[in-house]
Amino acid sequence: PSGAVPAGPAAPVLDGYAHVYSGKVRDLYAPLDDAGAPRDDLLLLVASDRISAFDFVLDTPVPDKGEVLTRMSLWWFEQLADLVPNHVVSTDVPDAVRGRAVLVRRLEMLPVECVARAYLTGGGLREYRADGTVSGLTLPEGLTDGSRFPEPLFTPSTKAPEGQHDEPMSYAEVEAAVGPSLAARARDLTTRILARGNEIAQARGIIVADTKVEFGVEADELVLADEVLTPDSSRFWPADQWEPGHPQPSFDKEFVREWLLSRASGWDKASGEAPPSLPDDVLERTRAKYVEAYERLTGETFRPRGADR
Numbered sequence: 001p002s003g004a005v006p007a008g009p010a011a012p013v014l015d016g017y018a019h020v021y022s023g024k025v026r027d028l029y030a031p032l033d034d035a036g037a038p039r040d041d042l043l044l045l046v047a048s049d050r051i052s053a054f055d056f057v058l059d060t061p062v063p064d065k066g067e068v069l070t071r072m073s074l075w076w077f078e079q080l081a082d083l084v085p086n087h088v089v090s091t092d093v094p095d096a097v098r099g100r101a102v103l104v105r106r107l108e109m110l111p112v113e114c115v116a117r118a119y120l121t122g123g124g125l126r127e128y129r130a131d132g133t134v135s136g137l138t139l140p141e142g143l144t145d146g147s148r149f150p151e152p153l154f155t156p157s158t159k160a161p162e163g164q165h166d167e168p169m170s171y172a173e174v175e176a177a178v179g180p181s182l183a184a185r186a187r188d189l190t191t192r193i194l195a196r197g198n199e200i201a202q203a204r205g206i207i208v209a210d211t212k213v214e215f216g217v218e219a220d221e222l223v224l225a226d227e228v229l230t231p232d233s234s235r236f237w238p239a240d241q242w243e244p245g246h247p248q249p250s251f252d253k254e255f256v257r258e259w260l261l262s263r264a265s266g267w268d269k270a271s272g273e274a275p276p277s278l279p280d281d282v283l284e285r286t287r288a289k290y291v292e293a294y295e296r297l298t299g300e301t302f303r304p305r306g307a308d309r
């Protein structure tokens with residue numbers, strides 16, 4: 001196992017904000033009120049240019065990744081606004097994080113990672129090969145790596161502490177955690193979000209194999225929070241290379257993975273040691289894949305807004 005994820009670069013200090021939490025590739029801040037105390041009604045979600053691979057946060061940032069994924073997530077929130085309300089307040093954020101941060105309403109978050117899968121792979125495939133089920137759902141025989149399900153499956157998991165893997169949750173456990181009504185609503189919305197995501201993405205050459213969304217509760221209603229349908233919260237596959245029976249290439253992380261596994265990197269994945277820094281050409285080609293995914297999905301040209309950092 002990779003053991004503790006090596007601490008990444010510290011989150012930037014932001015004037016007028018208190019640092020609340022850092023995930024692998026994103027940081028959370030609270031705006032300060034006039035008295036200099038952290039507000040309890042808003043949060044600032046900041047996407048860094050950090051990239052993670054093989055459960056390590058790599059020490060070489062991918063230029064513009066944070067901004068591309070933030071813009072992609074904001075675009076998806078708009079595409080899904082008829083289906084579900086969201087937590088976005090504004091993109092009027094400090095210059096230091098311009099373009100890659102969003103001001104959001106602070107919500108009471110469901111203690112559930114709401115995962116939906118449209119294709120069988122990863123942890124779901126391991127579980128299926130072990131006992132023919134995924135998250136307690138019995139599946140048809142004869143499925144293989146990359147098989148498409150007739151309908152997206154709701155395969156929730158716990159919110160494991162940082163650096164540990166989320167554990168599968170049965171639907172009954174979700175009902176016990178949030179009540180039958182919110183559980184049913186979360187399952188319905190999570191699977192519809194992935195179905196809608198694939199309707200749009202596959203028409204533009206991208207398969208979204210699975211996705212993780214997070215919901216908050218506001219006046220007994222579910223509100224879509226966090227990031228949505230990005231290559232960090234979802235598996236993006238190039239649709240024209242889809243071929244069940246073996247692991248699919250990642251739309252965005254394939255260059256990173258191939259180089260790290262190649263002799264050129266000098267890295268031994270089995271060693272558990274942190275991977276080496278990525279060469280510039282791998283970073284640039286990876287940046288280009290994020291930009292390509294954004295431009296294919298939105299039909300818009302990506303123009304960086306962030307001040308040169």
Ligand SMILES: N#Cc1c(N)ncnc1-c1cnn(Cc2cccc(F)c2)c1
Nearest residue numbers: 022023026027028087105106107225226
């Ligand atoms: N979104 C959202 C949200 C909200 N609207 N209200 C309350 N809490 C959250 C919240 C808490 N943790 N996260 C995950 C997360 C996101 C971004 C960066 C990180 F480091 C970690 C999301």
